[in-house]
Amino acid sequence: MTSLVDSFRTTMRGYLTYRGREGHLAFLLHRLTGLGTLLFLIIHIVDTSFVYFAPHLYAETIELYRSTPFMIGEIFLVFSVIYHGVNGVRIAVVDMWLPHKWTLTAQKNWTRWAVLITIVLWLPAAFIMFRSMLVHNFGFGG
Amino acid sequence: MEVNLRIFRYNPEAGRNKPSYDNYTLEADPTDRVLDLLELVKSYHDGTLSFRRSCAHGVCGSDAMRINGRNYLACKVLVQDVGNNITVEPILGMQIIKDMIVDMEPFFESYRSISPFLVNDEIPEDGKERLQTIEQRERFDDTTKCILCAACTTSCPSFWSNDEFVGPATIVNAHRFIFDSRDTAPEKRLDILNEESGAWKCRTAFNCTQACPREIHVTQAIAEVKNALTTGRLD
Numbered sequence A: 001m002t003s004l005v006d007s008f009r010t011t012m013r014g015y016l017t018y019r020g021r022e023g024h025l026a027f028l029l030h031r032l033t034g035l036g037t038l039l040f041l042i043i044h045i046v047d048t049s050f051v052y053f054a055p056h057l058y059a060e061t062i063e064l065y066r067s068t069p070f071m072i073g074e075i076f077l078v079f080s081v082i083y084h085g086v087n088g089v090r091i092a093v094v095d096m097w098l099p100h101k102w103t104l105t106a107q108k109n110w111t112r113w114a115v116l117i118t119i120v121l122w123l124p125a126a127f128i129m130f131r132s133m134l135v136h137n138f139g140f141g142g
Numbered sequence B: 001m002e003v004n005l006r007i008f009r010y011n012p013e014a015g016r017n018k019p020s021y022d023n024y025t026l027e028a029d030p031t032d033r034v035l036d037l038l039e040l041v042k043s044y045h046d047g048t049l050s051f052r053r054s055c056a057h058g059v060c061g062s063d064a065m066r067i068n069g070r071n072y073l074a075c076k077v078l079v080q081d082v083g084n085n086i087t088v089e090p091i092l093g094m095q096i097i098k099d100m101i102v103d104m105e106p107f108f109e110s111y112r113s114i115s116p117f118l119v120n121d122e123i124p125e126d127g128k129e130r131l132q133t134i135e136q137r138e139r140f141d142d143t144t145k146c147i148l149c150a151a152c153t154t155s156c157p158s159f160w161s162n163d164e165f166v167g168p169a170t171i172v173n174a175h176r177f178i179f180d181s182r183d184t185a186p187e188k189r190l191d192i193l194n195e196e197s198g199a200w201k202c203r204t205a206f207n208c209t210q211a212c213p214r215e216i217h218v219t220q221a222i223a224e225v226k227n228a229l230t231t232g233r234l235d
Ligand code: HEM
Pocket: A027, A030, A031, A033, A034, A035, A037, A038, A041, A081, A084, A085, A086, A087, A088, A089, A091, A092, B202, B203, B204
């Protein structure tokens, strides 16, 4: 068995330098968006718990969510959740019901469709959130 | 055409204790194989260069390596397929012994764990042959083609992270017997693949299918094994 440090090095070398195609990139993005969403949920549980444990801090954290970096982060969060969900459904459907679709061409097409559907679902939300940020944080329109 | 060849080197016997790279500029034909270039370097430039090869025709499975960041058999990939800047490195996730030679023993240990042979102690009905329909034979045809090169297993992100994972090649070879109507021990193999280090480590990243020099539908075979695990059906 290889040491944890060696495995981690090999993993990172593979992630960053192995020349995989759609499937590899989709896997990396799925993992990244899954972990990103998890991180957000953890932060969110902590800040919501302030209502009970430290009410005087709660208002401040709500303010934080309205800051520009957080609002941009939330636009990416929405992308993450949508991509993770759509791509997760792709994997589950093919793996469980259509294994014969795990061919070079079919999986390439399925993966591209997953990205396309993600973008189509994400753009309207991203637009609304971006506009809201411009209005509230930069005094546009409103 | 002129080819810039960059070769990974690690060879304690030749006093090269740290991984490093050697560069060569060689004259090559577009239809030369990358293996030909390595042979050229070994014969005319540096005899200490070490790599495995035996058949040189994509049959024995000994020369899987990372070429321009992707697993290939050096004997099956042409210079024109990879361009004239070529980097050759050992497959990922295995202990490097020297240069392109890695310790394959853990790979074969994993392979042996699923009993990669026909298990059947019963006497055939006619005393001679175990007959199969064309469809029954077709069921596992794809996975009979494996040459155990390890290109799939060492392209797998799950394997990079955890070498306890049995890896795609082992699952492919288990598939070969699990779906063989003559075999009587599919449950034994399925039990092993149902463990934490088994088929469920597959994340469908698809590098295996992309890398397989025999064009085996590796991810499909793994999915079929997963389905056999959840449904118990072997058809
Ligand atoms: C929309 C609902 C969701 C669906 C359909 C979904 C689907 C999936 C699937 C199918 C996998 C396995 C991927 C694979 O085997 O290749 C997975 C992994 C994962 N999911 Fe989700 N998921 C959802 C929501 C979430 C949420 C809300 C989080 C964060 C809290 C999350 C975090 C993760 C993580 C960290 C992984 C592991 C990633 C990996 O192994 O590469 N998922 N998800």
